Amino acid sequence: xxxxxxxxxxxxxxxxxxxxxxxxxxxxxxxxxxxxxxxxxxxxxxxxxxxxxxxxxxxxxxxxxxxxxxxxxxxxxxxxxxxxxxxx
Numbered sequence: 001x002x003x004x005x006x007x008x009x010x011x012x013x014x015x016x017x018x019x020x021x022x023x024x025x026x027x028x029x030x031x032x033x034x035x036x037x038x039x040x041x042x043x044x045x046x047x048x049x050x051x052x053x054x055x056x057x058x059x060x061x062x063x064x065x066x067x068x069x070x071x072x073x074x075x076x077x078x079x080x081x082x083x084x085x086x087x088x
Contacts, residue, residue, distance in 0.1 A: 007081060009036075011088070 013033070021029040 004077070004081070007085075011085075 013036075017029050017033060020032050
């Protein structure tokens, strides 16, 4: 499970759980949380990649371009997490 998914589920679970409890009661809220856990487990277990065994040809110039901008992307991701934690 990705860090972003964990962070979002922790931030949003309390709000969603409270709304479902208010609308349908505690039993429905418990079923909702259990359904989310089961769905995530199934999503992880049933990821099928039909192109897993396919061999790809990668050129050296493409290999040299890989990794450029990764630091910037990670920095933007961390900045987004921090800003949304402060404001939301």
